[in-house]
């Protein structure tokens with residue numbers, strides 16, 4: 001028997017979450033952001049649930065090729081554009097749209113020989129200060145691009161730094177909209193947080209929204225709002241089993257570094273999942289897991305292949321009990337159980353994004 005650790009991708013939940021993005025941004029088109037192997041879900045599996053999107057946005061030409069192999073004929077957008085001039089040949093061959101965020105990318109385009117002019121998304125740096133032209137440089141970049149025979153249509157985009165938080169988007173939005181007020185081209189501003197929190201406003205919604213994390217059932221502004229608050233469904237379940245039980249006396253310690261010391265007699269469960277599977281090594285004591293659907297705290301340091309939990313709340317637990325690291329647990333008294341990935345992430349001082357993206361190669365994944 002293989003190790004009992006497995007991940008499941010809930011295809012219907014992807015479809016549901018995509019529909020949530022549509023509901024939040026009526027009459028905008030939706031780029032399903034599938035970078036990082038669809039946030040760890042597997043591009044091919046995610047595609048099953050997200051094929052109703054208007055386009056797919058990602059970073060790697062290799063991922064774009066995989067989508068074309070799945071017979072996706074619609075738009076694909078390279079969110080960071082090309083990394084060198086030669087990449088433009090792949091854009092021509094695969095019909096990829098690409099972001100243009102720096103002068104070098106325009107130089108490469110101007111040198112590029114193609115029969116098919118490219119659709120590009122010109123990116124404005126409105127304060128994030130990663131990629132894009134500053135507002136004063138943006139207009140000349142737009143003029144230069146628009147004049148190139150290699151370019152078909154120029155769309156306009158920016159990216160929010162604070163769509164999930166109290167700083168909000170108003171400064172960046174104003175800068176973006178005023179800078180491109182008299183420029184033609186479709187507009188794209190919103191990531192998931194923008195889509196959920198700010199897309200009621202038509203000018204913010206623009207022509208295309210770019211949700212990522214919300215499609216994967218994680219809330220971009222947790223703990224202010226949970227995935228359930230936003231009507232999002234979990235798309236990934238990571239589950240395993242209890243493979244051993246230890247009976248501790250007061251004073252006994254658990255695991256490497258003896259991080260946990262029992263202050264009483266207790267039962268401890270050993271679960272087959274560790275940091276080599278992508279579970280965060282820095283998970284502190286108290287990080288939740290479900291055992292047979294009952295919430296219990298992690299205790300002791302996470303090791304490569306195992307984690308240990310306090311079974312005090314789960315007296316029925318035995319070797320073979322189901323362990324949910326995140327996602328859907330078993331029915332308990334006929335009721336579904338759930339451990340939101342955001343809840344686990346929060347205990348570990350990170351975000352759902354990082355946990356799902358970190359799921360490691362050795363974990364078998366099944367689409368259900």
Ligand SMILES: *Cc1c(COP(=O)(O)O)cnc(C)c1O
Nearest residue numbers: 033079159191192210211212213
């Ligand atoms: C990753 C990314 C997104 C999606 O962000 P989420 O927070 O996952 O919704 C949108 N736009 C750009 C440019 C990105 O790089």
